[in-house]
Amino acid sequence: MSVSVLALDLGGTKIASAIVGSDGGIVWCDVASTKDGSGASGPERLSQIALKALEQSGSQPSAIGVAIPAVLSTVDDSVIWAPNIPEWDGLDIRSALSSVLPVPVAIEYDGHAAAIGEGWIGAGLGVDDFVVVAVGTGIGCGIVANGSVVRGVSRLAGAAGWMIMGDDGTSWERLSTSEGITDLFNESLSLFPDSVLSASTTPDAVAIFDAAGSGDLAATETVDRLARRLGIGIANLVSVLNPARIILTGGIGTRGTELIPGIASAVHEYAQPVSGADVEILTSPLGTSSVLLGAARAALCAMENDHPVDKKGTDL
Numbered sequence: 592m593s594v595s596v597l598a599l600d601l602g603g604t605k606i607a608s609a610i611v612g613s614d615g616g617i618v619w620c621d622v623a624s625t626k627d628g629s630g631a632s633g634p635e636r637l638s639q640i641a642l643k644a645l646e647q648s649g650s651q652p653s654a655i656g657v658a659i660p661a662v663l664s665t666v667d668d669s670v671i672w673a674p675n676i677p678e679w680d681g682l683d684i685r686s687a688l689s690s691v692l693p694v695p696v697a698i699e700y701d702g703h704a705a706a707i708g709e710g711w712i713g714a715g716l717g718v719d720d721f722v723v724v725a726v727g728t729g730i731g732c733g734i735v736a737n738g739s740v741v742r743g744v745s746r747l748a749g750a751a752g753w754m755i756m757g758d759d760g761t762s763w764e765r766l767s768t769s770e771g772i773t774d775l776f777n778e779s780l781s782l783f784p785d786s787v788l789s790a791s792t793t794p795d796a797v798a799i800f801d802a803a804g805s806g807d808l809a810a811t812e813t814v815d816r817l818a819r820r821l822g823i824g825i826a827n828l829v830s831v832l833n834p835a836r837i838i839l840t841g842g843i844g845t846r847g848t849e850l851i852p853g854i855a856s857a858v859h860e861y862a863q864p865v866s867g868a869d870v871e872i873l874t875s876p877l878g879t880s881s882v883l884l885g886a887a888r889a890a891l892c893a894m895e896n897d898h899p900v901d902k903k904g905t906d907l
Contacts, residue, residue: 596890597644597652597692599637600701600883601625601659603675603728606640610648611887615712617880619648625676633679634687641691654695655688656890658704658882660731663746668698675728697889701725701882702749705840706733706740708885713877714838722834723881724751724825727841730764733885734832754824763824768843772796772817779812786810800846818850822857829870830863840875847874 593612600607602625609620623640631639641655661673670682685696699707705723709715715723715735723733730752734741741748752764765771773793780786786809788794788802802810825837839847839854851872858867875881 594891594894595650595652596654596656596887596894597641597650598883598887598890599640599655599657600704600886601657601676603660606636607883608640608644609883609887610644610650610652611884611890613891615884615887617884619644619650620883621647633676633682634690637682637684637687638691641688645692652692652694652890654697654890654894655692656704656886656888656893657684657688657696657698658701658886658889659684659698660701660729663698663700665746668696695890695893697886697893699886699889700742700746700749702731702733703740703742703746704733704883704885704889705731705881706735706749706885707888708877708881708883709733709838709840709875710735710740711884711888713881713884714836714873714875718835720832720834721836721838722749722828722832723838723840723875724821724828724844725841725882726768726821726839726844727879729768730824730841732828734834736832736834751824751828754827756820756824763820767817767820767824769796771820772799772813775816776809776813779809779816783807783809783812796843800849803849814849815853818853819857821850822854823861825854825872826858826861826867829858829866830861833863833866834870837870837872838875838881839873840877840879840881842879845874845878 595610595612598609598611605622607622609617662671670679673679688696709723715721719738721735725731732749732751734749754763756763786807799810799813803814
């Protein structure tokens with residue numbers, strides 16, 4: 592009999608769910624809003640998502656894996672602080688899901704889940720030292736060193752978006768995601784006012800990347816400067832961690848064709864020179880699914896050996 596698990600990637604605006612086989616194949620998937628409009632509580636919304644997955648897929652998963660951008664209790668995996676989903680603070684994820692499907696549940700910080708997914712069937716397969724850098728609404732990382740996921744004392748290792756990039760305390764995330772990209776575009780627009788995006792006061796990242804691909808000078812300048820900012824942060828990671836690979840993922844990170852040359856240039860310029868020469872920078876072959884697949888892998892580990900919280904998902 593084939594084995595499958597239910598994987599959930601919880602975010603501030605949407606929840607991705609999938610039924611995943613033991614080989615990493617996704618046999619069913621869906622995306623729903625984090626809030627359903629009815630005011631359902633966190634436990635109710637999780638139950639709704641899980642029930643929908645079971646009904647629509649026709650599967651009976653053997654375990655559930657959850658990834659969430661939150662501080663998780665080291666005792667029972669409950670949510671201590673979820674800055675992107677504040678109403679879920681204190682949520683007991685395991686109890687909410689076990690009431691729908693009484694199977695083992697693995698819960699991971701989303702950066703760690705991304706590292707688990709890449710190490711399982713992504714760009715980290717067969718590599719003992721790598722860093723996943725997810726760039727989207729924010730910046731998060733998953734670190735694998737000597738073949739093991741680095742979690743940290745509070746299960747938050749890899750929260751690299753908090754790195755300070757200036758003496759005024761500005762963070763890497765602030766400079767290199769939504770607000771920072773808008774600032775960069777507005778500065779570029781003052782140099783190239785004839786941009787096709789000039790009528791839009793706050794074009795989103797997709798529009799900027801698409802315009803850059805069409806040769807728009809303001810958009811191209813924005814992307815080039817963004818790549819350099821991302822590269823400086825990645826150079827710091829390379830110097831500290833000496834990884835074999837940097838794996839880019841996330842809605843912005845997957846635009847590797849446009850970003851990697853500038854990132855690589857900054858890494859060459861600023862990283863510890865030996866570490867900088869030894870690192871490979873590439874885009875994840877899993878697209879934006881590394882977190883979801885990492886949750887699935889953690890679920891498979893929990894199913895094989897219902898191991899305690901501090902061991903979940905470590906056997907890549």
